[in-house]
Amino acid sequence: MIDAKDHGLDDGFTRTPRHAVETPTTLRQWCEEVLRPAVAAA
Secondary structure (H helix, E strand, C coil), X not given: CHHXXXXXXXXXXXXXXXXXXXXXXXXHHHHHHHHHHXXXXX
């Protein structure tokens, strides 16, 4: 998913200031803070 996002997955979608308020966490940040610890604990 990170690779797809790095290669333009979101090019067709424009983020607005509203999106930044509603979803302030980036995919990379979520992976590092939530996914990585969950996988490590499994």
